[in-house]
Amino acid sequence: MSRVILITGPARSGKSEWAEYLAIESGKPVIYIATATENFRDQEWQQRIQKHKERRPEDWVTLNIPVKLTAALTDAKPNTCILVDSLGTWVANFIGQDDLSWETTLGELLEAIPLVEADLLFVxxxxxxxxxxxxxxxxxxRDRLSALIRQLGSVCETVYLVTGGHVLNLSVLGFPLPPAKS
Structure with missing residues (x-):
């Protein structure tokens, strides 16, 4: 049985570091899916990407997948751990889509997740x-990312909030809301 975990929180809170820790603890081969695209004209952005790269163990496989996340998850092999960092960047990569196209993209992702046989960690x-x-x-x-987080959180085994240098297991501390009404 695969696990689906959501790690959420504000910028620079340690979300990625907690997800990396959970990936290591899984004991499974890790596939790191980076949703950001490199921009060599933006040195500050490149430094952020480099920091993430330096933290990853050498035996992790890194895939740069800014758009085709659903296909990558569908192709995931059983007995692996897939770490997706981050959904915010993935949503930003679709910001030009009209609302109907976005709803289709989102629906395809959410429908695929229960079918994946790998452990999934979403940042x-x-x-x-x-x-x-x-x-x-x-x-x-903001609205698209927030809706994605809420819908994904309702299907996750565990949801963590990382803030103020602390990790809170929201699945233990709280309970899920009923599905949002359209």
Whole structure:
């Protein structure tokens, strides 16, 4: 039986580090799916990517998959651990999609997850705890990522919140909301 785990929290909270720890603890071969694309003109972005690369054990396989996440998960081999970092970047990669196309993309991902025979670790950023974005694209991003996190959280075995340098197991501390009404 595969496990599906969601690790969420604010920027720079340690989400990725906790997911990496869980991947190592799984004892299974790890496939790290990076959803970000490199931009060599943005040195600060490259430094962030490099920090993540340096933390990964050498025996992990890294796949750069900015868009075709559902296909990559469907192709996952049993008895492996897939770490997806991050869903926020993956959502941003689809920001130009109209709402109907996005709903199709999201639905395909959520339908595929229960069929995957590998352990799945998803890292996602919480964006709705601050100021409402002043621009439509920012609100679209926030709303899409928040909806994904809520829907994914309802199908996960465990949901962790990493904040303030601490890890909270929300699956033990709380209980899931009923499904959102359309």
């Amino acid at each position: 996602a950023e919480e964006t709705g705890w601050g100021v409402i974005p002043a621009y439509p694209m920012g609100r679209t991003f």
